[in-house]
Amino acid sequence: MSRIGKLPIKIPANVNVTNDDSTLVVKGQFGTLEQPIPKILGVEQIDGNLIVSLKDETRTNRSLHGLYRTLINNMVIGVSEQFSLTLILQGVGYRANVQGTTLVLNLGFSHPVNINVPETILVEVVQNTTINIKACDKEQLGLFAAEIRSWRPPEPYKGKGILYSGEQILRKAGKSGKK
Template structure:
């Protein structure tokens, strides 16, 4: 039994959801999102809440039950608020700045890295060593933050690189003579 799937997704004021077949559309003040559920679950809107139930007792139906409910909950949260990932840059001379729809990164390479910001995502740099990624789609925000982090992952000896805010990097001991 899915503990997550049992809970209905409450719709806050200003957010509406509609279901047609296996397609769920959620509209709110920040925009709208669409999700196509698999045939293993049934989605219904009743009493200002979205409920997800499995269409059988197979393993796949139970897996899709909790996942589909979480995706719908993320959509409801995204159209009423925004998702946010914060990154911090550590290293001498490493910095970032936003120029139009491009994030310019100085990461110790012989050239600057120009990262194109996708549509629907807002990237800001409050300090030259901080990057804030915001948007209404949780999956896209996480993927953009991971793509930025991949340009210079934190290394375990000095800790230089791009890391998520609050991320702990296990420091290794260097060579001994």
């Protein structure tokens, strides 16, 4: 039995969970998320907790047990609290702003970079160089942040680029001069 899979998931008061045969739907104040559940797993709600149970004990089923328990836990946390990420633009002249549903980045290219923001994601720009991203779906949040970061990943010589908050860039020495 998976150690993570057997842990119960506490359901907050403002979250509603419904379970069909193959789909789990979680509704909260920040949105609604759906997750298809394999037939080898059973999800039951007991005393304000969700318990993910395994019907057949094999190696791959045990790994799916822990995976789906974590996915369901992330759904519950997302619709009740929301996930957030902070990106920092580090470099001379790097700026960001939001125009409607488009994130406009000036990253030293000859043209501004326009990225369409999905409707389930909230983007806020603070002081032109800090981008706060919030969403209830952790997977979509990470994919969108990675898409933004892919335009200017941090480079190891000067440390310029788009960094996650709290990220440390290992710096290289560069060229050593003549001696």
